[in-house]
Amino acid sequence: GQQVMQIPQYQHVQEGEDFTTYCNSSTTLSNIQWYKQRPGGHPVFLIQLVKSGEVKKQKRLTFQFGEAKKNSSLHITATQTTDVGTYFCAGTVGGGSYIPTFGRGTSLIVHP
Amino acid sequence: DAGVIQSPRHEVTEMGQEVTLRCKPISGHNSLFWYRQTMMRGLELLIYFNNNVPIDDSGMPEDRFSAKMPNASFSTLKIQPSEPRDSAVYFCASNLWGKSYEQYFGPGTRLTVT
Numbered sequence: 153g154q155q156v157m158q159i160p161q162y163q164h165v166q167e168g169e170d171f172t173t174y175c176n177s178s179t180t181l182s183n184i185q186w187y188k189q190r191p192g193g194h195p196v197f198l199i200q201l202v203k204s205g206e207v208k209k210q211k212r213l214t215f216q217f218g219e220a221k222k223n224s225s226l227h228i229t230a231t232q233t234t235d236v237g238t239y240f241c242a243g244t245v246g247g248g249s250y251i252p253t254f255g256r257g258t259s260l261i262v263h264p
Numbered sequence: 265d266a267g268v269i270q271s272p273r274h275e276v277t278e279m280g281q282e283v284t285l286r287c288k289p290i291s292g293h294n295s296l297f298w299y300r301q302t303m304m305r306g307l308e309l310l311i312y313f314n315n316n317v318p319i320d321d322s323g324m325p326e327d328r329f330s331a332k333m334p335n336a337s338f339s340t341l342k343i344q345p346s347e348p349r350d351s352a353v354y355f356c357a358s359n360l361w362g363k364s365y366e367q368y369f370g371p372g373t374r375l376t377v378t
Contacts, residue, residue: 183365194355194369195307240307242367250295250361251320256306 156243158255160168166263171228175241182246184217184224189257190237196237231262266290268370270356276376282344285373288337289358297367298331298341299355307355313339314361346377 155178175184187195189247199208201217201224201262205229208215212235214227224243238259242252269288277283289296298310311321313333321331328347333339343350351376357367 185365185367189305194372195357195367196369197366200365244365250359250365251309252365252367254307254309 154262156241156253156255158241158258160258161256162259162261165231166224166260167233168230171231171235171260172237173226173241173260175224175226175243175255177222177243177253178224179245181221181243184221184225185242185244185252186215187191187238187240187242187254188237193237195240228260231260233262233264235260236262268356268358268368270354270370270373273371274374274376276378277346278378279347280345281377282342283346283350283375283377285341285343285354285356285375287339287341287356287370288367289339289356291337291366293360294336295359295361296333296339297357297359298339299357299369300352301355301372302352310341343375344359347375348377351375351377361367 157176159174179183183200185200186198188198192262199215204221205219207219212229216225240257241255244252271286295314297312299307299337300310310323311331312319316333329343331341342351353372355372356370
């Protein structure tokens with residue numbers, strides 16, 4: 153079955169440093185979504201990427217979808233303590249399926 | 265507009281007891297998903313419904329787990345009998361199938377089975 157691998161599992165950074173999490177799928181995706189889960193909270197949708205090579209930005213967050221639509225990344229510039237949480241990617245293979253496969257997530261810990 | 269509502273938020277029960285988790289999806293959404301989250305296994309899709317009909321329950325771990333969606337505004341996930349390894353956070357999510365891939369998650373139910 154489809155697998156979505158996400159690395160790293162954990163990342164400790166000092167406030168102000170950059171952070172990147174990577175997502176790789178075993179199959180070509182029709183789209184990929186990113187979610188953020190704060191400690192003790194629930195996953196919250198951040199963004200969806202659909203096109204090959206697509207790049208989207210949300211303030212300090214930059215999302216990329218690979219040319220082959222099998223990988224994606226989330227980069228945060230100048231992390232803040234409010235960025236703490238677990239970031240999940242979720243890939244959908246399409247073909248009428250709206251069921252995403254979630255990666256294991258990357259937990260970001262920001263030290264002030 | 266209210267988001268996905270789940271109850272209870274916390275449940276502590278003894279092994280062997282029946283547990284029922286409840287979910288009210290966002291009004292107008294036609295798909296509902298039940299997930300289980302643990303440190304060991306991450307976020308697992310247990311079952312999902314489309315227009316109140318169960319479509320895929322291959323993620324349900326055992327026959328002890330069952331889910332129903334009697335109408336568009338209510339779903340339950342039942343565990344009978346519960347076991348300590350069922351301890352996890354259970355999330356319900358909903359979306360508008362065919363229109364958006366974005367899933368809206370509820371706050372979750374933290375289940376502890378002793």
